Amino acid sequence: MKGKTYLALATYTSIEVEQSLIERAKKGDRHAYGELIVKHRQAVVNVVYRLCGDSQLAEDMAQEAFIRAWQKLPDFKPYAPFRYWVYRIATNATLDVLRREKDMLDLDEVRVATKSAGLEESASQAESTRQVHQAIRSLPPASRSVLVLREFEGLTYQEIADTLEIPLGTVMSRLSYAREKLRQSLAHLLEEK
Amino acid sequence: MKDHFTELLQAYHDNELPDWQVEQLEDHLSKCQHCQAELTELQALSTLLHSVQPMIQTSNPAEFAKKLIRLLPQRPAAPIWQRSLKLGWQLSPLAMMLVLVFAQTSVLVNNLIIGVNLLGGIPVEETLSQLGANLSPGIALTIPDHANSFFGSIGVGSLFGFDISFNLTLPAFTSLLALSWLAGWWISQRQNDTKNEPSNKDG
Numbered sequence: 001m002k003g004k005t006y007l008a009l010a011t012y013t014s015i016e017v018e019q020s021l022i023e024r025a026k027k028g029d030r031h032a033y034g035e036l037i038v039k040h041r042q043a044v045v046n047v048v049y050r051l052c053g054d055s056q057l058a059e060d061m062a063q064e065a066f067i068r069a070w071q072k073l074p075d076f077k078p079y080a081p082f083r084y085w086v087y088r089i090a091t092n093a094t095l096d097v098l099r100r101e102k103d104m105l106d107l108d109e110v111r112v113a114t115k116s117a118g119l120e121e122s123a124s125q126a127e128s129t130r131q132v133h134q135a136i137r138s139l140p141p142a143s144r145s146v147l148v149l150r151e152f153e154g155l156t157y158q159e160i161a162d163t164l165e166i167p168l169g170t171v172m173s174r175l176s177y178a179r180e181k182l183r184q185s186l187a188h189l190l191e192e193k
Numbered sequence: 194m195k196d197h198f199t200e201l202l203q204a205y206h207d208n209e210l211p212d213w214q215v216e217q218l219e220d221h222l223s224k225c226q227h228c229q230a231e232l233t234e235l236q237a238l239s240t241l242l243h244s245v246q247p248m249i250q251t252s253n254p255a256e257f258a259k260k261l262i263r264l265l266p267q268r269p270a271a272p273i274w275q276r277s278l279k280l281g282w283q284l285s286p287l288a289m290m291l292v293l294v295f296a297q298t299s300v301l302v303n304n305l306i307i308g309v310n311l312l313g314g315i316p317v318e319e320t321l322s323q324l325g326a327n328l329s330p331g332i333a334l335t336i337p338d339h340a341n342s343f344f345g346s347i348g349v350g351s352l353f354g355f356d357i358s359f360n361l362t363l364p365a366f367t368s369l370l371a372l373s374w375l376a377g378w379w380i381s382q383r384q385n386d387t388k389n390e391p392s393n394k395d396g
Contacts, residue, residue, distance in 0.1 A: 030262045037258040059252070063261055070265050074275070125244075132245045150207065151242050157209050176203055183238055190237050 022082055026073050033073075037066055040083045043153070044090050050148040051094050051141075053133040061097065065090035084163045087149065091164065095141040128189055135185040143178035146171055198228050206235045283378075286371040293367055 018039075024032035044065055049058035068089050069076075076085055136144060145164060149155045157175075161168045183190065198221070204210045205218050222228050 034258040034262050037261055038254045041254045041257055066261055129245050189241055
């Protein structure tokens with residue numbers, strides 16, 4: 001019985017099944033789109049959370065990204081995975097909001113968000129988490145999105161270039177810049193390690 | 194030189210270097226303490242970043258999806274080219290009607306002037322030359338032989354000197370187009386209703 005369940009799960013996660021879900025969703029099948037949401041929702045929320053450091057905003061932006069993706073779905077070309085396509089929509093939507101609000105969330109809000117995200121963390125770990133979030137958020141949006149996709153989502157340079165629609169060289173330079181900035185701002189934490 | 198190795202070290206750290214460059218860089222790393230320190234710092238930064246807690250699931254994915262499905266518009270918008278084509282198709286009967294009205298008006302006015310002039314005894318050829326024969330551009334205006342008099346011009350097969358078959362073909366074609374448009378619209382509405390039925394049931 002368990003074997004069958006695992007087999008079903010493996011089949012579900014296959015590219016062919018996802019393609020079929022996308023095709024059905026393109027024709028207006030909400031159930032198929034719902035399955036795609038369930039499958040990719042957490043990854044999208046995580047990307048947005050890494051970009052903004054706010055759990056509520058991450059939820060809202062993920063929701064916004066899936067609604068925009070639904071509206072743009074007939075234009076989706078399966079050259080890249082569906083998840084990366086939603087990442088791009090979510091990243092753009094989040095960066096738009098962040099630019100508009102211009103860091104409206106102050107450090108206290110970030111502190112609340114990180115504390116609620118890790119109740120079992122020790123105080124010092126929570127503090128270093130806060131500092132890492134702050135350092136990431138202080139990066140320019142363009143470099144921040146490249147860093148998040150590479151470090152946290154593990155996308156290759158080419159995948160990042162495709163996702164954000166930027167040249168490969170730009171990916172490398174933005175990543176290098178982001179890391180250099182983080183090394184400077186988190187130098188004290190790196191020394192502790 | 195330092196920047197050059199920094200870029201290479203970054204690519205090496207991210208497993209993005211081709212094999213031949215990996216060998217070269219590893220060879221260099223075994224000799225260069227500065228680059229070793231750089232690489233160690235890159236690795237330490239990655240470790241630090243990954244130590245940050247990922248986002249905690251604040252709502253059930255299935256619940257999230259269910260809630261989101263209710264917020265979705267009726268159906269995905271069609272691609273731009275499809276929308277433009279659809280709009281063009283919807284406006285085509287209107288365009289045809291405008292062409293028809295323009296053609297009919299031009300012909301009627303043209304022939305009315307010719308008829309009035311014939312009653313006044315002015316020869317057709319002279320009238321046409323006076324008008325410049327350009328009253329209805331794009332439409333070849335031919336005057337049948339029996340149109341040399343006003344009453345002759347409304348003889349069998351013509352209306353004020355203009356072929357009746359043309360007068361009937363254009364409206365018929367326009368009507369057919371309008372009807373096919375209506376049929377297409379009705380079918381697409383039916384399809385929409387059918388597609389939305391299951392999701393409506395789920396509420």
